[in-house]
Amino acid sequence: MSCSFGSPDSECGLSRYYPEDISVIPLSACNKDVTNYLATLGLSGRGHGQTDLSEQDLILNRSGRFGLSEEEKNNLTVCPKHRYDLTTRWTGGRRNTCAHPEHVGRKTALKEPRRVPMFLSTQMYRTYNTVVPVGSAMCNPCRKRAVKDAERDVERPTGSQDLSSDQPGPSSYPQSTMGPPSQPVGTAASTSTALKATSQVSSSESSSVISETPIVETTFESQSSSTSEGEANISTWVDEQHQQEQNREALNKAVDQITEGRISPLRSSLNTPWEEVN
Known part of the structure; x- marks a missing residue:
């Protein structure tokens, strides 16, 4: 019996x-x-670090075996060296540099590195087609970005892939692994029915869309008119402000010459009518 995890390296x-x-x-x-x-x-089972991994899960994850069927897993064998090198004697746990594939800046040793849980390791493989093993170190900025990416995947509409699955996305399958699962029974028929319904709705709505077109154009014209009036008002206000500044500069220059600089210049103009101030 030979080991399934051996390689020249x-x-x-x-x-x-x-x-x-x-x-x-x-x-x-x-x-x-x-x-x-x-x-x-630090993978204690709480928060984003929660994990419920078996020894088999660790061996498969750290060897980069993603998306295998149960039959394929049952056909794998492992020697003592690879069994422990990929689990409790894995040397990657001593590395303290960020393992994110798109880490920005120089990779320096982290004082308190956060370790990559299973769901983030799966996310990295799906997104970058790169194995970032469970337990790898990651800096806080990269971890926050990875968590957000994973949460966005979870929030995808129905039909998207579930992040909790250990199978990578269709574009991430390496040549040595199985492709994405086949389409469920009944999917093609339901898709065809949905397309027919969409076609019927589109044809019934086309006439109403055409009849509403003049209303939309009128709305655009009124919006354009109001926008032009607003721009004209802004232009007038800017001109008045400029005129006030010029008048204030002329007054300050005259006062400075008369008082020989003993009176401070005016720095603002009164916009409220004098009668209202009194």
Whole structure:
């Protein structure tokens, strides 16, 4: 039995931390409790960090195996080295630089990094087709942006993909994974019915739209007229203000010459009629 997670860059073998494990086993047999390990990463199960992950989930996530069917998962096997390198002995938990694919600025070590939960890891893969493993560090600005992106996906209309699913979007499937699920039974028929209904409504409404066109044009003309009047009023007000400024400057110059600068210049004009002030 060979390991499904080996590669030229990551050879299979034994784990030096668990020398008693010497066999390649099915992925479905990986059932160790990882709750305490996740808690050390700050994935405690509260707020946006909430998580309910199994050992199998961690192995699949950190190896970049997204969107697999249950049958495909059941066919996977794992050696001791990859089993622990992708779970409790994963070295990425010691990295403190932001893992966001579009992080702005230099990547420096974060003093108190926030760790990426499962739903954000899935979001990063869907959006950027990049594996950002569960437990990776992320700076606060990038995390806030990622959370907003995830919330927007959740709020999409019916028919959009559900973020809680671990399957990536259609444009994000790598060549080695399965494509998007097939269309549910009955979808084509319901879509055809909806299109026919839309066509009937459009034809029945076309005459009413044509009859209402003169009203719309009249409304536009009245709006255009009111806009022109408003612009004329603004122009008149600006001219009056400019004239007041010129008169005030002339008065200040005359007063300054007569008093030889002993009286401070006027800085504003009285807009209220003198009779009303008295």
